[in-house]
Amino acid sequence: MAESDPIPPPRARLASEPSPDGVDHVFPGARRPDRHRWVESHGLRLSVWEWGDETAPPVLFAHGGFDFAGTFDGLAPLVADAGWRVVSWDQRGHGDSEHPTLYSWEADVRDAGAVMATLGSAPMPILGHSKGGALILQLAESSPHTVSHVVNLDGLPSSRSWPDVPEHNRTRMRQAETTSWLEHRRTAGDKARRPGTLEGLAERRGRMNPRLDPAWIRYLVPIGARPADDGWRWKIDPTLRPGGFGPWRPEWAMARLPSLGMPTLCVLGRELEPMGWGTLPEDVVPNLPPGGRFFGLEGVGHFVHIEQPRMVADLVLEHIS
């Protein structure tokens, strides 16, 4: 286990630790976690972060794809300050967690279970954003005895964002995707993320998050990236890339929603944007489990907890308390 390593692996800073040299690492309302630990999930080292009193009841947060636990630096303190021990982890290949050989949905769910296993045996609330939202649906259905409440933040995939093209065109598209993906697989093992300045990395990420405050994205860089001799590099595994292919269909995740037996809250940002699924209220409401609640936030994009941390925290606290 990494906690006993003589030289611990590098990680982002805690609230009690100084900012990196020369970096003014602040954003209004954001607070770094209070504690950090390493958890081993079947041989893989995961980076686990906590906000709030260690003796308070735990609530588990799951971040989205290409994010990391630090993207909860706005929401988590608000929930922690209301009397919760907020726990999140950098998913495999993300943030400070190890880069594994392979990735799969099942492996991510197991990693979540490994983190939960360190938090006692009492059922706890779980919250997930985007990919993390879809992940916790499977976690809650596969291990209902460990979950007391579900909060899904814009993590309900829909097929609305999938291109509707004739099969013969789709075959050609898929062939091109396959060839590109195989080339990526062949070469990615030797690749590293492109170096740059803090501002440069923020600018690159800002293209994927056009609605977010540039100052917030600059705040994320010293958490999700680390300095090297030639500049800063995002920590995320260079073998990961958006998209890909496989048999998975978005409706498979949505189909887990009606089966949930614990109190369930679903929140959608109503402003459509590239990183979202384009899911509409009429996709979600018919699938709510008995007693399930839905909130569509007008004028808010996919990153509901970043755009409106206070509003989302109030919804979360009202639901789980």
Added chain:
Amino acid sequence: MNETVILRHNRVDLALHHLRDAVEDDVQALLVLHGLGERTPATAPAWTDGWPGPVWGLDLTGHGASSPSRGGGYTAEILMADAAIAAIHLGTATVVGRGLGAYVALLVAGACPDHVRGAVLLDGPGLAGGGPAPGSPMMVAGAVLPVGPPDPFALVEMTRDVRPPDYALSWVHQAVEGSELDTPLAVAARVRPPWLAAVADSPGVADITLDEALALYSTL
């Protein structure tokens, strides 16, 4: 085994075993893909005796002498990339897959039609996978599993990967569109899970015996 070539696939070392030399020149290699939990046999299987070209066998990730993946993460598409790297190394190959290897053979025939000259799908462990649609989810965590190879996570995950028939057909379409052969795929399996039944009924797929398939592809 005569010789083992180690091929790099991202962070995995793949073991590609040379099982037998060619009997005739100018016939492509036969690439044998094992079933779930199996490994490449030490010698060329008897059913390859009639193949005039060289015979090779690939240990898929997490099997045999190929590296495992710590903490799992196995998917059929990753194993397809294993097979693609082996086929590209060989230049051109006819691929014969058992069970899980049959599904991988289908995928690589669609992914690399320039390098796969016919794929033969056989019965074997892991043929059905997780079925045509997701089942009830489960989490394997903390269970004590036998140490591999094969990697226990490969056994767990590759019996749960979903194989919708229309997804399997999309790989048939890629193989048919990209291959020079009229019938780039041959189904010789007796057991027909939904994905394989759909494949067997598709244009461009021959529903024949293993011997017939090997005879077909060795003369094309």
